[in-house]
Amino acid sequence: MTDTMNDAAFVEFQRVQKSYDGENLVVKDLNLAMPKGEFLTMLGPSGSGKTTCLMMLAGFETATHGEILLDGKPINNIPPHKRGIGMVFQNYALFPHMTVAENLSFPLEVRNLGKSEREEKVKRALDMVQMGQFGGRRPAQLSGGQQQRIALARALVFEPELVLMDEPLGALDKQLREHMQFEITRLAHELGITTVYVTHDQTEALTMSDRVAVFDDGRIQQLAPPDQLYEEPENSFVAQFIGENNTLEGVVKSIDGNTCLIQLDDGSEIDAVPINVHNPGERTKVSIRPERVEFNKDRLHADAHTLTATVKEFIYMGDVFRFRMSVAGNDDFIVKTRNAPDAIRLTPGQEVEIGWLAQDCRALDA
Amino acid sequence: MTDASQNAGPMLAADGTPLKQSLARSLRRQKLRALMLVAPLLLFVMFSFIIPIASMLFRSVENSMVQETLPQTVEALQSWDETSGELPDEAVYDAFVRDMVVAVDNKTHTRLGSRLNYEETGMSSMFRRSGRKLGKMDPETDGPFKDQVIEIHEGWGDPNTWAIIKTHSPAVTNGYFLNAVDMRRTPEGAQSQPEDKQILIKLFGRTLFMSLVITGACILLAYPVSYLLATLPMRVSNLLMILVLLPFWTSLLVRTSAWKVMLQQQGVINDTLVWLGLVADDARLIIINNQIGTIVAMTHILLPFMILPMYSVMQTIPDSYTRAAKSMGATNWTTFWRIYFPQSVPGIGAGSILVFILAIGYYITPEIVGGTKGVFISNRIAYHISSSLNWGLAAALGTILLAVVLLLYWCYDKIVGIDNVKLG
Numbered sequence: 001m002t003d004t005m006n007d008a009a010f011v012e013f014q015r016v017q018k019s020y021d022g023e024n025l026v027v028k029d030l031n032l033a034m035p036k037g038e039f040l041t042m043l044g045p046s047g048s049g050k051t052t053c054l055m056m057l058a059g060f061e062t063a064t065h066g067e068i069l070l071d072g073k074p075i076n077n078i079p080p081h082k083r084g085i086g087m088v089f090q091n092y093a094l095f096p097h098m099t100v101a102e103n104l105s106f107p108l109e110v111r112n113l114g115k116s117e118r119e120e121k122v123k124r125a126l127d128m129v130q131m132g133q134f135g136g137r138r139p140a141q142l143s144g145g146q147q148q149r150i151a152l153a154r155a156l157v158f159e160p161e162l163v164l165m166d167e168p169l170g171a172l173d174k175q176l177r178e179h180m181q182f183e184i185t186r187l188a189h190e191l192g193i194t195t196v197y198v199t200h201d202q203t204e205a206l207t208m209s210d211r212v213a214v215f216d217d218g219r220i221q222q223l224a225p226p227d228q229l230y231e232e233p234e235n236s237f238v239a240q241f242i243g244e245n246n247t248l249e250g251v252v253k254s255i256d257g258n259t260c261l262i263q264l265d266d267g268s269e270i271d272a273v274p275i276n277v278h279n280p281g282e283r284t285k286v287s288i289r290p291e292r293v294e295f296n297k298d299r300l301h302a303d304a305h306t307l308t309a310t311v312k313e314f315i316y317m318g319d320v321f322r323f324r325m326s327v328a329g330n331d332d333f334i335v336k337t338r339n340a341p342d343a344i345r346l347t348p349g350q351e352v353e354i355g356w357l358a359q360d361c362r363a364l365d366a
Numbered sequence: 367m368t369d370a371s372q373n374a375g376p377m378l379a380a381d382g383t384p385l386k387q388s389l390a391r392s393l394r395r396q397k398l399r400a401l402m403l404v405a406p407l408l409l410f411v412m413f414s415f416i417i418p419i420a421s422m423l424f425r426s427v428e429n430s431m432v433q434e435t436l437p438q439t440v441e442a443l444q445s446w447d448e449t450s451g452e453l454p455d456e457a458v459y460d461a462f463v464r465d466m467v468v469a470v471d472n473k474t475h476t477r478l479g480s481r482l483n484y485e486e487t488g489m490s491s492m493f494r495r496s497g498r499k500l501g502k503m504d505p506e507t508d509g510p511f512k513d514q515v516i517e518i519h520e521g522w523g524d525p526n527t528w529a530i531i532k533t534h535s536p537a538v539t540n541g542y543f544l545n546a547v548d549m550r551r552t553p554e555g556a557q558s559q560p561e562d563k564q565i566l567i568k569l570f571g572r573t574l575f576m577s578l579v580i581t582g583a584c585i586l587l588a589y590p591v592s593y594l595l596a597t598l599p600m601r602v603s604n605l606l607m608i609l610v611l612l613p614f615w616t617s618l619l620v621r622t623s624a625w626k627v628m629l630q631q632q633g634v635i636n637d638t639l640v641w642l643g644l645v646a647d648d649a650r651l652i653i654i655n656n657q658i659g660t661i662v663a664m665t666h667i668l669l670p671f672m673i674l675p676m677y678s679v680m681q682t683i684p685d686s687y688t689r690a691a692k693s694m695g696a697t698n699w700t701t702f703w704r705i706y707f708p709q710s711v712p713g714i715g716a717g718s719i720l721v722f723i724l725a726i727g728y729y730i731t732p733e734i735v736g737g738t739k740g741v742f743i744s745n746r747i748a749y750h751i752s753s754s755l756n757w758g759l760a761a762a763l764g765t766i767l768l769a770v771v772l773l774l775y776w777c778y779d780k781i782v783g784i785d786n787v788k789l790g
């Protein structure tokens with residue numbers, strides 16, 4: 001959760017708190033440091049305070065407590081229009097009474113750029129998002145995806161060093177979304193822009209970001225690169241929130257360095273890596289990814305603990321087989337295997353022994 | 367897309383009928399139902415609005431009274447040259463007596479007298495006084511009439527009298543409209559009214575000018591209030607809204623009378639100014655019974671009609687526009703002027719049209735606080751309807767007012783565009 005606050009941090013939240021009504025803290029003790037050029041995603045359920053953080057950074061809300069630093073300087077007292085931060089809003093916020101080109105030229109006009117320079121930059125920005133021939137149109141005459149691209153171009157046209165995007169792809173269909181995800185990351189890296197991206201779509205977060213900050217309840221639950229977030233969740237919220245996850249509940253029996261023995265509620269025992277458990281007797285939630293579960297005996301360690309599972313459902317998904325099993329009292333235990341030539345197709349009702357490598361199984365907070 | 371459908375000719379539905387036709391058929395039931403739903407209102411509007419307006423338009427040119435009351439006289443006058451300066455011959459007097467005998471019998475001669483009195487004062491009493499004697503004559507035996515008639519009232523010996531009857535004899539006249547623009551119908555054609563009777567054009571001008579001033583004042587006062595209403599948190603803005611709507615719950619007459627109390631020379635405002643020492647006691651401001659009084663009171667009364675459309679438009683302007691503008695580096699003023707204001711223009715347009723059109727036809731308030739210098743054309747119309755009973759002139763004035771409003775509306779559409787008006 002805590003990132004080492006290096007001196008090179010470009011954006012920094014220090015112990016930031018925010019309350020709208022003086023009764024509830026919407027953001028509680030936020031600490032975050034971003035180096036220049038990083039693409040950071042804020043991911044979290046609805047109402048977890050993501051937009052609030054973005055608005056504080058942009059200057060439209062003031063932090064109730066704490067400091068926000070931009071390039072080492074506190075910005076709490078700088079008005080929004082002097083912060084030089086590009087923004088893409090969830091509903092695009094393209095000015096309806098201006099053409100696309102006028103929209104793009106607006107930030108340049110308020111910076112008193114000359115006409116020819118403005119035109120050139122607008123053209124370049126439009127070409128960048130492949131909307132060159134749409135300069136004369138009104139926003140209402142564009143499709144959702146086109147508006148989205150214009151909003152992006154407008155946020156980038158004045159070459160800000162920091163760009164904030166609040167669920168910019170929320171309204172797009174899946175295909176366009178994937179295309180735009182690619183475009184946004186490409187542009188951000190090409191132009192070397194520091195980006196804070198807000199979404200509640202975890203796939204989007206994992207595919208686009210250098211690092212992901214998982215928000216819940218006004219706090220960052222984990223801040224890590226996507227692979228680490230998926231494979232090494234630090235608490236059960238993150239494990240549940242990111243990707244598909246199986247949870248088994250039990251009590252810690254013994255801890256031995258990097259492994260521990262867990263007794264599940266039905267009495268069976270499994271090995272796990274202790275993450276958030278420290279003493280025997282603690283309750284824990286054990287997390288295991290569906291694709292790490294193994295029921296082919298040959299691939300398991302000889303001394304590995306195994307559980308007996310009853311197959312409830314078999315779902316054919318093309319590239320993978322997905323089984324729903326009943327394991328240790330959990331009826332929604334999911335197992336996935338790749339559709340390889342030697343893959344075993346289990347049938348509902350069948351009983352199998354399942355197991356996994358101890359390092360894939362993480363004992364988290366209860 | 368459009369090219370394709372143009373080239374392919376009319377589209378066909380599955381059963382081969384043109385698509386448009388089968389669409390129309392399927393929509394017919396819907397349309398019929400819609401029509402039934404609006405039918406009560408439609409009938410109400412027909413009878414209480416469209417028909418009265420049509421009758422007003424008709425009245426402004428209708429002039430059958432002379433012809434109906436004096437049919438033979440009118441016909442006999444055809445051969446008389448009114449520019450000769452000579453009296454018509456015996457045939458006209460003969461026809462006149464025949465007509466009058468019938469008219470006196472039906473008691474229509476006094477109405478004709480009042481009608482012609484609009485054109486020349488004195489006509490009314492002339493008809494009334496000579497009516498009795500003329501009615502007693504026997505057209506078959508008592509002739510010749512010329513001298514007898516002139517004997518009864520010397521007015522009948524004035525060629526001008528006959529010229530007026532002839533000039534106003536056509537069943538359809540432009541006379542009322544000429545009157546409405548300070549002109550009149552004379553034997554020599556349309557001419558301006560004498561100086562001292564020229565008041566209507568001035569009144570039209572004043573009505574337009576004051577309505578514009580009132581609209582302008584309303585815009586200036588309403589804009590900040592609407593902005594506040596639209597941006598404040600819901601709870602506060604609802605309270606403010608009630609304050610805005612409060613005047614609606616008070617009778618118009620009461621509000622206007624309150625202004626009378628406020629504005630008169632011994633009124634609250636003058637008293638306060640004198641008490642503060644800003645105005646000398648013997649030089650109290652005259653702010654009632656003149657244009658200032660009308661403008662102040664009407665601005666107050668029409669303000670909600672400006673605030674409501676403005677508010678409803680401003681409410682739909684999302685925060686994110688101004689935020690986006692500021693994030694791009696625009697100062698508060700630039701953001702307002704370049705982003706917020708243009709989007710609020712439809713509200714200003716809707717409010718202005720509403721206020722202006724209401725103001726231009728306003729009657730009660732100018733009547734009470736306007737004195738003589740602050741009255742509107744509608745007060746004149748009311749006067750002609752209820753006091754002078756010259757309904758034709760009233761109708762002509764009303765028609766001109768309607769035409770002016772429509773013309774302004776058309777101009778507005780050309781300049782601003784009527785689709786730029788949003789009432790909600």
Ligand SMILES: Nc1ncnc2c1ncn2[C@@H]1O[C@H](COP(=O)(O)OP(=O)(O)OP(=O)(O)O)[C@@H](O)[C@H]1O
Pocket residue numbers: 020021026044045046047048049050051052053200
């Ligand atoms: N202007 C405001 N006044 C009062 N409370 C607010 C305001 N804006 C947000 N909140 C509250 O703050 C909390 C966090 O809101 P925020 O908009 O930051 O959530 P979010 O993470 O962006 O959610 P979403 O994914 O739905 O956009 C919510 O509980 C919300 O009700």
Ligand SMILES: [Mg+2]
Pocket residue numbers: 050051052166
């Ligand atoms: Mg949000």
